[in-house]
Amino acid sequence: MASKASIPKGTRDFSPLEVSKRQYISSTIQEHFKTFGFQPIETPTFENSDTLMGKYGEEGDRLIFKILNSGDYLKKANSEAYQGKDSVRLASSISEKALKYDLTVPFARYVVQHQNEIDFPFKRFQIQNVYRADRPQRGRFREFTQCDADVIGSDSLWQEVEFIQLYDSVFTSLKLEGVTIKMNNRKILSGLAEVIGESDKLIDFTVALDKLDKIGEEGVKKEMLDKGISESAIENIQPIFNFNGDFATKISLLKSLLSNSEIGQQGIEELEFIQKALQELPLKTATLDLDVTLARGLNYYTGAIFEISAPAKVKMGSIGGGGRYDDLTGIFGLKNMSGVGISFGLDRIYLVLEELDLFPEEIKETTKVLFINFGEEEALYALKAITELRTASVSAELYPDAAKMKKQMTYADKRSIPYVVLAGGSEMQSEVYNLKNMKTGEQASYTKDDLIKKLTIS
Template sequence: MSKAGIPKGTRDFGPVEMGRRNYIFDQIKEVFRLHGFSQIETPAMERTDVLLGKYGEEGDRLIFKIMPRGRKLNQLKTELEKDQTAEVAANKTAEEALRYDLTVPFARFVVQHQNDISFPFKRYQIQPVWRADKPQKGRYREFYQCDVDCIGSDSLLNEIELINIMQEVYERLNLPDVTIKLNNRKILAGIAEAIGEKDNMMEITIALDKLDKMPVEKVNEELKNRGISEEAIEKLQPIMNLSGSNEQKMDTIADVLADSEIGQKGVEEMTFMLGQADAMGYKNIDFEVTLARGLNYYTGAIFEVTHPDFPSSITGGGRYDDLTGVFGAKEKLSGVGISFGADRIYDLMLQKELFPESVENVTDILFVNFGDNEAAQVLKWMKQLREAGIKTELYPDTAKMKKQMKFANDKNVRFVGMVGEDELNKQEITLKNMKTGEQESLTVEAICEKLGK
């Protein structure tokens, strides 16, 4: 006999969790749609050659590959016998693998369908991804990503649109205390140039990215270890200790970058974005020159959203220059996108008790079952109630009242409906509010009026 259990690092979602998750996804999707983004979905499995080599060596290892079948399985046997690691043999023969993120499948989608797409292409995609990471608290082997990108336009208005999206999503989710952090990769490049370490932009960026996790001294040490000169590190200090309003910080940076062409371009872009955000009345925008994010394919704006009550970022993204080159796209397609961390938002909202009660209310009215006669009438009334948008069900068995009421309680229904002989005669329903305990006798029409959508 099989034992009931699920693979390590995966989760079941029951009714209550699903109610909450759907609430988050519905709010996010609605904001995406209001901005003219449209949804796509790609298969869970991609061709192994599409995924391998896109996420570094570590990524390649963490991609779930599909076991070959039939003749291919025998080929795996042959490969395993050769003088190579088992991993190489497996990667050679596995034809399919589970997607590791939504970015590579999106790039593949754009190239494959480029002749049918009108650019700029604004898409969102909300699907699970799989990573064979060691599971730990908050890290799963299956989790949802929630990506929104505009590809095929260099305009900074796309960046502004994403700021609006972040703002509106977190307003809707009742999380107005978020901070939207902004930076620009061109500013980072300018800094490297200005301190005389032009070729070490990546090294400096990676170190700067750690400033929120370790003290300045440690980061300086790391910079030194990464081969940055003492003189350059010295020049970097005002930037590492930048403070004041966004304007004040921009002024300091603009001075430092006066002689760097790319740096000036970055300052110009950032100034435009901060100005637009200001014009929209947003007060929670933070220019953070230390923001770099791990991914090294960003080329312009960089975004990150944080919340004071949560240890890690809950949204992030940026602009990239050439998403599709790796699949041989006709021309370079620049784009900009962000990704909402649904699991983290879930944890944060749960912790702050921000889910509306209605999210967990599956049923509006549960009717007690008093027998076949009463049930026949109730079934007809239920149809009327559903037509008014009221979620309703009849307890299927003629169990004891106590059992039926316990069920109603456990299921967290809003009202219990009772139709016995009296009610049949009066053609009314006794409606009990499960929260207040109040009872009243109403016609089905009155209930439609009272509770209908």
């Protein structure tokens, strides 16, 4: 019996038009990556499990897809773990590899392995798929594409300034106006945890705070209480749930709230540096906003944190994010290597552009001209012109079968092919090609050379 055709939840097939739209986004991003001086690299689809595990916090670890060892994997299974139903220890004994959760940790591994071949500071970009065992929903997939750029080997805050400019440049090119670049600093969060006396619960504090837009103020407070953060401590940070005003106003409020925290003051100084620089370098279409509740649950951020929100009229989660990590490569033995990076969420950007109807009309055009097939002799005559058109970088094709004219014209119409060439016996005798514009219905005969000129400039 034939098996049912299906794909796993959280994955997708892409049609030719969808692929063209995705390529439009990725090529736009890649163009700006190169303009800003980033170099491309690629890393494997899967990594050793110990490369990934323990790098994303407890929540992230649960979302890593593990790959069973090949062969009789149960033969090497930890019997104690199996008998005791200890899934974590059992998994480590039967799975030595895992699909990559993001591009940043594999990049850190790459830097350490290739440190003697790299010129620092190293600016790299990567556009590859990543995998997360998440619950699928709109804008959230188990396989999706990340477009990352990182600078490693420099602690200069000018990198953060340039990344904000990079975001602005990309979204301006995509004509996606009204994007908000939210920014915070991990040192601000450390300062908040310090002033309320909960420094030892920094990770629990930031993970809960990062969920504010999903579960609301009361939900965040409940999670903090469940993690052992006291009610009095939560009351002391109440002002951050109601921070309003522009960037400068929020900075002023933070200075008051964190006046007794040295690390908090450091975070404020870094935010002020970036803000003042961007006052002299105005953004084109994006808006910069200070969001003190922005935490992002990833453990490795140590400085600036970024998250990108789509225009308010579109209901969508973040479409990008990133931040500063002062010692990410330290997890692989290379100490004191500061870095900062950002990511574009291609799949969510796609959904936003689709909803706002921002894809260029020409994306729909794959083939520029279709030659109608009237038979063997006519097909050979058509292919002579087609071959020269392709040499001139004009996409052209011959309908493969000598089917009825209506079927061939319908095929061209459904594929949004703008031109059709009809070349039967009379055209062959006159050594011309009859070109029809599918949008206007106009027709005219051209010699082969004139046809090529016409289609090259059209």
